[in-house]
Amino acid sequence: MKKILLIGCIIFFVLCAPKKTTVETEGLEEVIVFGEEEGYVIEEPVYPEEEVTEPEEIAVVPPPIEEEPMPVIEEPVSVIEEPSVPPPVEEAPPPVIEEPYVPPAPPPALTPSPLRVFGFRIQIFASSTEKNANRVASDASSVLTERVYVDYVAPYYKVRVGDCLTYEDAETLKNRMLRQGYHGAFIVETMVTP
Template identity: 45%
Template sequence: MKIKHLSIVLILAALAGCSAQKPAVPEPVKEPVVQEPAKEPFTEVTPAPPAPEAPGSQYVGSKGAVQSVWGWRVQIFASSTLENARKVAEDARWKFGDQQVYVSEAEPYYKVQVGNNLTRQDADNLKSRAKALGYKGIFVIEVNLAE
């Protein structure tokens, strides 16, 4: 009888050991992923219409309407397609956050120009900055900033 009881106890102990749950192993902690904020597209700058009180003028400065304001811009790109020019201009707006970026049409090209510099020295400094940002074939041009 003792052997019977001992056998039953051993069988129950073995079954109890088989049915016991294994200790849970915690899953490794995942590293947080830094996500870049989505870039919001910039809107293209379009010149304001002429002021009605001064016909033919294109710019109203602090001293009244003026016909022209001459200065310098840096041309960073030219393309035969508007789509390519807009892509470069969008990228330039992010890189030159403190400068205006313009897309102008001069048949058969669309030109991307940066800045509104009143002095040639400021334009040359902007040209150096554009070169450091990786733009090639850049040059300074004199333009009517009021147009």
């Protein structure tokens, strides 16, 4: 059944395809027309190309305009005497004193922000409220010599201690936190300020 349908489609497309018609026009060029029957083809003659020359330009000059002479009006000339002023005396320009070149002062040195590198801190507490986290952080900073940080990592405020560059240093600090009563203290890898 599929083969019959396929053959039918092919025959349909072949019969419906536009017909190709070739028309010779005076032997100069060949024109191919698709989809039209030969009886309906209109032949247009193709003429050989002629050399086209541009027409000559003729300069058009307007005739000269005749002008009448202007009447001369004589006015009495009055002489006004101006007081004589001596010509201005040129003054010598003041001497130019060149100041020695002083390079501009360098801009003030910017204090670099603290260097932050990957390291480890010990997390001792986490709370959903900033108030509780700040309370635990202030208690810890009064007991510990290390710096105490409160970081917000959604959805918790986390209290973290220390700036350890190596995992071994962080392990030592974690054991000390456990001995001081911060049960559940653990090591966190984060950016630290050495």
